[in-house]
Amino acid sequence: MQRKLSRPSMRIRLVAALTTAGLIATTGTALADTSADRKIVQEALDQITTSGGSLGAQVRVTDGHQRFTARSGKAELGSNRRVPENGRFRVGSITKTFVSTVLLQLQGEGKFDLDAPVVRYLPGLIDGRITVRQVMQHTSGLYDYTKALPLDPDEFEQIRYKHWTPQEMLKISTGKPLDFDPGTRWSYSNTNYVVAGLLVEKLTGRPYEKAVQQRILKPLHLDDTEVPGDDVDIHGPHAHGYVTVAGKPNDITRLNPSVAWAAGEIISTTRDLDTFGVALASGRLLKPAQQQEIAKTTAVSPEYGLGLQVQTLPCGTKVWGHGGGIPGYSSQLLTTPDTHKRLELSITSAPAGGDPNPAFVKLLNEVFC
Numbered sequence: 418m419q420r421k422l423s424r425p426s427m428r429i430r431l432v433a434a435l436t437t438a439g440l441i442a443t444t445g446t447a448l449a450d451t452s453a454d455r456k457i458v459q460e461a462l463d464q465i466t467t468s469g470g471s472l473g474a475q476v477r478v479t480d481g482h483q484r485f486t487a488r489s490g491k492a493e494l495g496s497n498r499r500v501p502e503n504g505r506f507r508v509g510s511i512t513k514t515f516v517s518t519v520l521l522q523l524q525g526e527g528k529f530d531l532d533a534p535v536v537r538y539l540p541g542l543i544d545g546r547i548t549v550r551q552v553m554q555h556t557s558g559l560y561d562y563t564k565a566l567p568l569d570p571d572e573f574e575q576i577r578y579k580h581w582t583p584q585e586m587l588k589i590s591t592g593k594p595l596d597f598d599p600g601t602r603w604s605y606s607n608t609n610y611v612v613a614g615l616l617v618e619k620l621t622g623r624p625y626e627k628a629v630q631q632r633i634l635k636p637l638h639l640d641d642t643e644v645p646g647d648d649v650d651i652h653g654p655h656a657h658g659y660v661t662v663a664g665k666p667n668d669i670t671r672l673n674p675s676v677a678w679a680a681g682e683i684i685s686t687t688r689d690l691d692t693f694g695v696a697l698a699s700g701r702l703l704k705p706a707q708q709q710e711i712a713k714t715t716a717v718s719p720e721y722g723l724g725l726q727v728q729t730l731p732c733g734t735k736v737w738g739h740g741g742g743i744p745g746y747s748s749q750l751l752t753t754p755d756t757h758k759r760l761e762l763s764i765t766s767a768p769a770g771g772d773p774n775p776a777f778v779k780l781l782n783e784v785f786c
Contacts, residue, residue, distance in 0.1 A: 454480065454783060459487050461780035466490030470771020471764045473500035473656040477687035478784055479759040486687065492656040494666055494767075501654035503686050505641060506763040507674065508748045509741025511690065512683040513610045517553055517724020518697060519617055519628050521707040528620045531710065535612060538619050543591060543612060547599045552609045552616075553723040554715075558595035561606035562586045565593075566676070570660035570667065573744060580647055581675045583611045603718040607680035610724075614679025625679050633702065637692050642685040649673050651684055658745020658765040666768035669745040681743055687761035694752045694759060698737055712737060712754070732786030734758070753785070760784045 455478075462474045466489045473490035488500040524531055531550045535543055543559065551557040566589075567575055590608040597604070617625040626644035634642055641653065649671045657670045674682035685693075695701075700708050712722045720728050729735050738751035749762040760780075764773070 454478075454483075455485050455487065457783045458485075458780060459489070461776045461783065462487050462489035464776035464779065465764060465773050468771055469773035469776045470767065470769065471773060472659060472767035473765045475500050475502060475504060475506075475656070475687060475763050476780070477503075477691055477759075477761045479691065479756075480784070481757055490656075490765075492765075494657070494659060494668070500656045500765075503641075503654075503688050504763070505651050505653050505655045505684050505686050506748060506765070507651070507681075507741075507743045507746040508683050508685050508690065508750075508763075509677070509681045509743040509746065510607075511685075511739045511741040511748055511750050512677070512679065512681045513613075513724045514697070514739045514750070515629050515633055515683060515693070516610055516613050516617065516625065516679050517711060518702050519625070519632050520549075520553065520613060520620075521703050521711055521723065522632055523617070523620050524710075525704040525707045529616075535616065539612075539615060542587070542615070544595060544599065549616065550723065551599050552612045554603070554718050554721060555605050555609055556600050556603050556717055557606070557609055557612075558597045558599050558602070558604070559606050559608040559612070560590045560593035560596055561604075562589040562608050562611070565589050568744070570662050570669075570744075573660075573669075574662065574667075576676065577669075578649060578673045579676065580673060581678065583615055583678055586611050586676075586678065587615075600717065603721060607677070610680035611678060613724075617679070629683075633693065637689075637696055639685070639689040639692060642683065642689045642693075644683055645674050646682075647673055647675055656763075656765045659768045660744060660766065661768040669766075672744060674743070677743055681741060687763065690748075690750045690761040691759060694738065694750050694761070695756050698752050698754055698756045730781060730785055732782065734785045736785060751781075751785070758785055 465471050465474050473492055475488045477486050486502050488502055492498040492500045532548050534545055535547050535549055536545045547557045614625040617628050621628045629644055657668050659666050660669050710723055711725050712727050714727050726739050727737055736751045741748040745766055747764045752759040
């Protein structure tokens with residue numbers, strides 16, 4: 418398992434917990450017939466769950482007016498139950514895009530200045546040179562607290578059900594020196610979105626999850642999306658994720674996601690993520706000025722805006738979105754800026770090795786190229 422709890426994954430690769438082997442795949446079910454395209458997508462998913470090292474996978478694909486879902490593999494070891502077509506899963510770092518959207522809504526309401534230091538709003542919290550923009554864009558230099566956590570499978574059991582406060586996570590980070598001077602480099606750090614979550618709470622006067630619910634989940638009717646807090650379960654249909662502990666398969670589906678908090682705790686479905694991605698890319702959630710900000714990259718951060726990854730694939734297609742990883746689950750939310758082509762993917766890990774990258778490249782090429 419990768420040591421990072423939740424990290425980006427758009428560089429033609431998958432994210433944490435995909436060091437696993439797959440079982441025999443099953444076929445997917447279409448929402449709308451897209452002829453040959455669906456067949457190639459299904460082949461890629463089957464490759465992910467056989468040679469790609471995953472137990473199960475589900476994907477939602479949109480190409481213009483054509484939409485379909487596909488699935489492969491099993492939902493649980495020791496069972497022939499198939500992966501749910503619209504099952505719920507932990508989205509990991511895609512949570513960051515929800516949080517950044519809320520922050521930019523608040524910025525559009527005049528609640529704060531993107532280029533002001535964070536300590537103007539949260540005095541004494543972090544280094545006084547760090548601005549809100551640098552936190553949202555991962556150019557702050559803040560040490561990633563997840564590097565200090567026991568995230569290897571054999572060690573993670575020690576903290577699997579522990580309740581974490583954002584202050585505890587921040588203390589781990591601020592106990593270390595900055596990785597670099599603010600604004601001089603880009604380096605992904607989950608600590609940044611712990612700070613972002615605290616900033617949402619300061620500006621709204623309520624828990625950050627309430628702001629996400631009020632500003633995004635309820636207006637978009639994302640009824641299968643939740644910010645779980647200390648709830649260790651995934652409620653409703655879902656596939657299970659696994660790691661190897663003491664040489665044996667260990668079901669890691671149940672865990673306390675407060676360890677990820679605003680950096681990666683959300684649970685959702687491919688359908689809800691698709692609705693969110695379309696609303697964000699089409700400008701329904703942000704004012705024009707903030708819409709430009711979320712996708713704005715710089716020389717220091719050429720592929721990351723504000724909580725949004727922005728990349729041109731090798732075939733020339735530009736995509737927006739975010740990847741996510743948390744023990745047992747890896748995910749992707751990708752869309753072209755015009756929302757014409759979209760992909761939402763969830764993969765559950767199995768307790769053995771494999772390489773998902775060739776299949777993932779095949780999947781991206783088919784959907785976007």
